[in-house]
Amino acid sequence: MAHTTKFMVVHNDPHVSWTEVERNWRALANVESAAWVRTFFNKKEGVRYCLWQAADEKELRSIFDEFNVSWDSILEVEETTPDLWGRKWREHLEKEEKADTLAF
Secondary structure, eight states: OOOOEEEEEEEEOTTSOHHHHHHHHHHHTTOSSSEEEEEEEETTTTEEEEEEEESOHHHHHHHHHHTTOOOSEEEEEOOOOGGGTSHHHHHHHHHHHHOTTOOO
């Protein structure tokens, strides 16, 4: 199955032990119907921001229900990086435009 859509999942679980969080991570890393990409977390506050790729939000809800993982929000997202907006990217495009190795 192609995991084409990106989702940001927010978990705010200060009452869940860190041992349980890590146990869930071990299980979720092996899920085949979606792909867990990465997580940003604040251990002290019990907050996690998890990037997933899945066919749709329904699939993620199903996975979290199966593993009894609570979540506050699931939001379809896109991604950008600073280099796409900064001076270095514009310089790259200008150099590429002048290059004699263009495909067309």
